[in-house]
Amino acid sequence: MTEPLLSRRRFLQTSTVAAAAAALAPNSIRIEAEPNYAAAAYAGPNDRIRFGMVGIGMEGSSVLATACGLPGTECVAAADLYDGRHTLAREIVGKPIKTTRRYQELLDDKSIDAILIAVPDHWHKQVVVDALAAGKDVYCEKPMSHTPADGLAMVAAAKKTDRIVQIGAQRTSSVLCHKVHEMIAGGAIGDLNLIEATMGRNDPTGAWEYPPPPDLSPQNLDWDTWLGTAPRKAFDPLAFARWRCWKEYGTGVAGDLLVHLISGMQVSLGINEVPKRVSAFGGIYRWKDGRNMPDVHAALFEYMGIPVYMRLSLGCESAEVTRFQGSKGMIELKEFSVTYSPQSGEDSSPSYYTASYPGAMRAAYLKEWHEKHDPPPGKEPAPQSITINGNDYDDLRPHVWNFLEAVRSRKPVVQDAVFGHNAALACHLANESYFRGTPVRWDEGSQSIKSLV
Numbered sequence: 387m388t389e390p391l392l393s394r395r396r397f398l399q400t401s402t403v404a405a406a407a408a409a410l411a412p413n414s415i416r417i418e419a420e421p422n423y424a425a426a427a428y429a430g431p432n433d434r435i436r437f438g439m440v441g442i443g444m445e446g447s448s449v450l451a452t453a454c455g456l457p458g459t460e461c462v463a464a465a466d467l468y469d470g471r472h473t474l475a476r477e478i479v480g481k482p483i484k485t486t487r488r489y490q491e492l493l494d495d496k497s498i499d500a501i502l503i504a505v506p507d508h509w510h511k512q513v514v515v516d517a518l519a520a521g522k523d524v525y526c527e528k529p530m531s532h533t534p535a536d537g538l539a540m541v542a543a544a545k546k547t548d549r550i551v552q553i554g555a556q557r558t559s560s561v562l563c564h565k566v567h568e569m570i571a572g573g574a575i576g577d578l579n580l581i582e583a584t585m586g587r588n589d590p591t592g593a594w595e596y597p598p599p600p601d602l603s604p605q606n607l608d609w610d611t612w613l614g615t616a617p618r619k620a621f622d623p624l625a626f627a628r629w630r631c632w633k634e635y636g637t638g639v640a641g642d643l644l645v646h647l648i649s650g651m652q653v654s655l656g657i658n659e660v661p662k663r664v665s666a667f668g669g670i671y672r673w674k675d676g677r678n679m680p681d682v683h684a685a686l687f688e689y690m691g692i693p694v695y696m697r698l699s700l701g702c703e704s705a706e707v708t709r710f711q712g713s714k715g716m717i718e719l720k721e722f723s724v725t726y727s728p729q730s731g732e733d734s735s736p737s738y739y740t741a742s743y744p745g746a747m748r749a750a751y752l753k754e755w756h757e758k759h760d761p762p763p764g765k766e767p768a769p770q771s772i773t774i775n776g777n778d779y780d781d782l783r784p785h786v787w788n789f790l791e792a793v794r795s796r797k798p799v800v801q802d803a804v805f806g807h808n809a810a811l812a813c814h815l816a817n818e819s820y821f822r823g824t825p826v827r828w829d830e831g832s833q834s835i836k837s838l839v
């Protein structure tokens with residue numbers, strides 16, 4: 387079995403930038419990488435989960451290696467439409483396993499307990515619905531759905547069974563997000579009044595201009611099936627590798643990146659809901675390579691009556707951060723840390739407005755202010771920021787483990803189908819607002835997206 391292959395973030399993690407970020411700062415506390423809620427229910431070698439992997443591409447290869455590296459699992463089969471990935475699956479698992487182009491063969495295998503799915507977005511619904519109908523527990527990559535209708539069908543399929551469904555936005559299992567939740571719920575920042583989040587890249591790989599496998603051909607790839615429900619088109623290696631660029635297969639920066647910010651925010655706030663309204667703007671500014679999804683996308687949501695402003699860019703590199711702002715301070719959630727900066731919400735010095743008072747009036751004001759507010763000598767306050775450093779919140783292990791634990795214990799996962807649907811719906815709303823050029827909302831009655839103007 388090989389180590390998980392390097393994703394972009396996992397690659398960056400090895401860089402000096404990440405090393406510096408992970409270093410302990412003054413006033414910092416380190417918390418355990420593996421969260422308590424993932425405490426082992428695994429009973430030993432006879433308590434193995436036999437699973438099949440569907441889609442062994444860039445992410446599926448990491449999910450497969452991660453799952454194989456956790457105790458009590460055994461990958462018995464893998465399905466992919468491209469034969470090169472059958473070889474890759476066997477390399478990762480490190481022993482002979484069944485490989486096939488047809489995922490249905492994994493569903494027919496009664497000895498398989500769970501199916502892990504990492505196919506492009508336009509295939510999520512069908513594989514999940516089929517796997518649930520076959521009685522399998524399911525782990526499916528984010529964004530859960532390609533369209534709102536797909537999401538509704540997936541939630542309905544999940545509700546019809548007692549099978550476990552975990553959606554794969556992994557930071558929902560991060561101890562850092564759970565720490566933020568604990569702090570906000572405990573009143574650390576008072577009344578929340580604004581959330582902002584941002585994330586930016588500026589390189590071809592970050593913008594999904596991936597190099598297709600050099601040997602890819604209609605002989606070793608079932609191209610017709612790969613297209614799924616998308617419009618028919620001739621074999622296109624770029625569409626195969628760079629599907630995120632086109633709405634026919636992917637969901638743009640919203641489904642690729644924003645969904646992580648939304649999912650992390652939902653867990654941090656302890657909410658699981660659709661935003662009340664969304665207004666988004668963006669464009670294709672940097673990567674004019676024939677894509678039809680924006681490479682810069684800014685979305686302003688209303689959640690819980692407050693603005694949540696999220697900005698994604700493939701046109702300029704910027705650190706990923708979510709800031710929760712409230713009347714008593716701010717919490718900054720970053721890839722490796724949570725920083726809490728308290729604020730008193732009080733004046734710390736006389737109001738500068740009084741510079742507009744005549745001299746005697748100002749002197750009287752200043753005297754009274756100092757009498758009332760100056761701390762006794764030696765008792766000057768020293769509010770401290772605290773940084774908590776943790777494992778990379780993009781780490782797959784706790785999230786896959788949370789799923790495997792649920793398969794054994796039948797207890798709820800951290801990110802079920804309803805959670806995944808709500809997070810994906812926020813992304814669909816952001817995309818729809820971008821394409822329509824109007825603010826939009828989700829209409830529960832008609833289960834559809836409506837324009838607000």
Ligand SMILES: NC(=O)c1ccc[n+]([C@@H]2O[C@H](COP(=O)([O-])OP(=O)(O)OC[C@H]3O[C@@H](n4cnc5c(N)ncnc54)[C@H](O)[C@@H]3O)[C@@H](O)[C@H]2O)c1
Pocket residue numbers: 393440441442443444445446447465466467468471487489504505506507509527528529554555556611612626627641642
């Ligand atoms: N959680 C994360 O951080 C993260 C990171 C990257 C990708 N993802 C998600 O993972 C999913 C896969 O992304 P990727 O980058 O690995 O894509 P990819 O194109 O690299 O791999 C997808 C694989 O699925 C196969 N496939 C497509 N349809 C299939 C079908 N019907 N049956 C069997 N195999 C099929 C393709 O042949 C391909 O090998 C996407 O939904 C993506 O959003 C999540």
